Amino acid sequence: MNRREFLGKTALATLFAGTSPVLLGAQPEAPKSASFKVRFTTAPSLQCPTADGVTVAIGVDGPSTAWVEYGETEALGQTAWGSRDGLKPFANHAHHIPLAPLPPGRRIFYRVRACPIDFRGPYDIRRGEEISTDVFSFQTFDPQAAQARFVVWNDTHENAATLQALMRRTRTLPSDFLVWNGDVTDVNQEERIPIQYFSPAGQPFTRDMPLIFVRGNHDTRGAAARALHRFVHLPGNRFYYSFRHGPVAGIVLDTGEDKLDTHPVYAGLGDFDRYRQEQSRWLEAELKRPEISQAPFRVVFCHIPCARREGVPAFASTDPRSGWHQVFVQGKVAAVVSGHTHRHACLPPDENRPYAQLIGGGPGDDNATLIRGEVTRERLKLSIQDLHGEELAAWTAET
Ligand SMILES: [Fe+2]
Ligand SMILES: [Fe+2]
Structure with missing residues (x-):
């Protein structure tokens, strides 16, 4: 008998020797x-x-x-x-x-x-x-707050230097929340998820303000991707959800993988089209909820952009995401904020698209960006900044 077995049996013998179940309950062992x-x-x-x-x-x-x-x-x-x-x-x-x-x-x-x-x-x-x-x-969220300020990171792909630079910039920008707009990493090992998603490269990025997590296509990849929701907790335990803070209503969508479910690299394990249809139904109802519809500004955060160039739709007509455009229009979405392309862009509204599309940059020090949001009841400003704080592009809307 090894020591552990001996101790276990001794403890049990002591517990049961000459005792009744009542005494067991009355005298719990410390x-x-x-x-x-x-x-x-x-x-x-x-x-x-x-x-x-x-x-x-x-x-x-x-x-x-x-x-x-x-x-x-x-x-x-x-x-x-x-x-x-x-x-x-x-x-x-x-x-x-x-x-x-x-x-x-x-x-x-x-x-x-x-x-x-x-x-x-x-x-x-x-x-x-x-x-x-x-x-x-x-600071806790407050639907009645007069203003909202936030920062958006995206496509950091575990680049430590970029994560450190983003943290330095973020410290100079007092914010109510941080949106991580996808592509943290491929999720290969469950035990590494806390290190990768709670404080990437050792940066306490959401220690002092809450995280709004947006799943990117890389976050869906890897043998441990199915465990991600057990580590990154989200409203309703889903990767699509909404929130309200002051004058901004945020809608988070999960654009999923960047190739068709039928692509051979997924070995038949992708089911994103059905998942996007599920989100379409949710999105339509969500944009009608008073908490969302009555906010001065609605901003969608989704990893893969819904528009990439002026006048060019991002998705094929057979893709359920192509239908989101009309829902955004009807729901009076002010802006869609994305990443994924690793190349920043700021597309103001045009005659076919009454909302702006902003896209953050990539993981390298030459293309990484931070998107800053500043919202009052009268004005929404979104600006794309490089790692030195220089404004690369900006878009403003007024009620
Ligand atoms: Fe990426
Ligand atoms: Fe991506």
């Missing part, structure tokens, strides 16, 4: 402690922002539990345990702790705590040394 450790592998990432909540995600390097202490002052004072169905979190690579309800438009201070867990058996669960992040803060 959790055993041990000196094993866990480390955070990422910065916290604020996911799934809604009008009354956000989910704090963080990567860890081993079996552990985690919780979040938070409040409206640095004294914190409240605890979110992340329990589900009566069980607190227990995971190997990442934790997700929802904070809700939160008041709209308020600064929330928080820190994440974690504790390694040696889960030897139902009655032999050992806690290790607790760890904690520093205290950080963010």
